[in-house]
Amino acid sequence: MDPHLLRTFVAVAECGSFSAAADRLGYTQSAVSQHIAALEHDLGTTLLRRRPVAPTPPGERLLDHAGAILLRLDAARADVHRAIGEPPGTLTIAASPLAAGGGRLAEALTAVRRNSPGTAVSLTVDGREAVTHGVAAGEFQLGLIDGVAAPTDPLRLSDLGSLRTTAVAHEDLVVALSTNHPLARRRRVDLHDLVDARWIDAPDTAAALPDLRAATETDGIRAAFNYAGTDLRALLALIAAGHGLAVLPASAATSVSGIAVVPLGAPRLVHRTELLHGHLDGSRAAELVTALTAPANRRTD
Amino acid sequence: MDPHLLRTFVAVAECGSFSAAADRLGYTQSAVSQHIAALEHDLGTTLLRRRPVAPTPPGERLLDHAGAILLRLDAARADVHRAIGEPPGTLTIAASPLAAGGGRLAEALTAVRRNSPGTAVSLTVDGREAVTHGVAAGEFQLGLIDGVAAPTDPLRLSDLGSLRTTAVAHEDLVVALSTNHPLARRRRVDLHDLVDARWIDAPDTAAALPDLRAATETDGIRAAFNYAGTDLRALLALIAAGHGLAVLPASAATSVSGIAVVPLGAPRLVHRTELLHGHLDGSRAAELVTALTAPANRRTD
DNA sequence: CCACGTCGATCAGTATTGCTTATCCGCAGT
């Protein structure tokens, strides 16, 4: 089970075609065919049904593992390189918009720079998926991701290979809607009041709809409008213009003109931001972790 | 980063010698030397200091990942084989002694066999480390492990590669000691009363001492007697004979002659047993999971 | 202080592997 073989296997499964995978990987179609044949011979099963190309049940099993293995391989390489290449005074962070924008990260970074003046910081803001993937692959030392969940549950995170998570902050949720929306003057709104409402699906800048669905066990939460960016102001503009509503952490939507904010009642959910990291002993990242998780300034509303 | 190279790398790191690793792996010393050279060239660093052989800092980083990657590779292979080889009516379970002995597992298994009469069951009882490793490597479909932790914390588990955990039961803890121990007539005992007591370190059949240390943040919990088996009765005999004391879940030690049982006071800890599994959709293992986690008969004392 | 033994590095030689190009074969659409 050479990683190269696994790599072409997932490529083929994703492309749904041997030749397309060959193109993507810079091989010839013949090589790809031989790779798959080798894998199937090694494991003693057929992994892909041909024409059309689709994984067999054992192939599905392998796919589950293959991605994680390749990711971890990348993480290992990145970790080793970091152990030598980088001077220890470097800090590479990725964060989802709602995790980065709260101000806590900025404060914690000033704490770090005060303690360790020479620190070089690189901050990337991107979608939740990209952040976890980047941290898992070792591209970033630290990740900050946000999401909604029941108060006792942790975030539902995909493929954290070797990663650890620690809670950083949690906050109440509100429904953000246009000021002339019928619900705008309510004291509170329950989530099932919003089934069949006009949702904006903004997976990176608001509560992700699948999380809300999971919490309510309804699948009536559907969106006709999709916002794919990572800029919160653009989403707020859409909401103010009446294109739909979204669920946000309270601090993200208050006192924005044209936006009304209504606390979310049942079910009880919180906006939670968690820290994602691999190994970080001795690095400057450890300082940031303590600054972020220091209970003194943890927000507990 | 060929897995073969990683494999010999961890072998060399464990053996502390190129030639010994070569013996273990069935290679020549020359081959091992070339493997390490190839890895070091690929990663651009020296990974091992020679004479004596010890990992450099980047080597340590790599070691952290290498074991997990190889484990996961095994798990992938085992998973694929299970998807074809085994008839779906097979169930292979591993459990730590205190997780298997409680009777809940036996009850759940009768439920499964009643629902699905033809099920073939294989149960292995072994230490916690062996159980998690075996499940991670795909050797078992399901693992049941126990441990102690604060009521809100999950168990501190090592290297779960792709594994998911679900809580199965929790139970109060007691101190088990000989009936003529000075503390035997106490109504309750706090853990710091037991610092510098005569502990029996029985990592697989009682609360593991590192867990207790972690909970109390004292390191005064030291044992002069080590019991390495997985048979609870042998440990109880040692305790009854006055060789020392141990912390056990309440049900494991009550009404055993020669043993006094005193509830554990502060800090508040529970004995928790958790289920460990990889992918199990459609398999007979899924039935057992629901039988074990059915809230109807969950023990909540 | 020197000789020797141990252990890793290196070299040369060889069998195997892993690509490529070229060709073949089964299936779908017309």
Place this chain on the structure above:
DNA sequence: ACTGCGGATAAGCAATACTGATCGACGTGG
């Protein structure tokens, strides 16, 4: 039936991955 598409197969060649032999450095005992 023809043809185009997509995967399988064959042959050849370059790079790889071992083995066995040798070298060189270090540590040890006389």
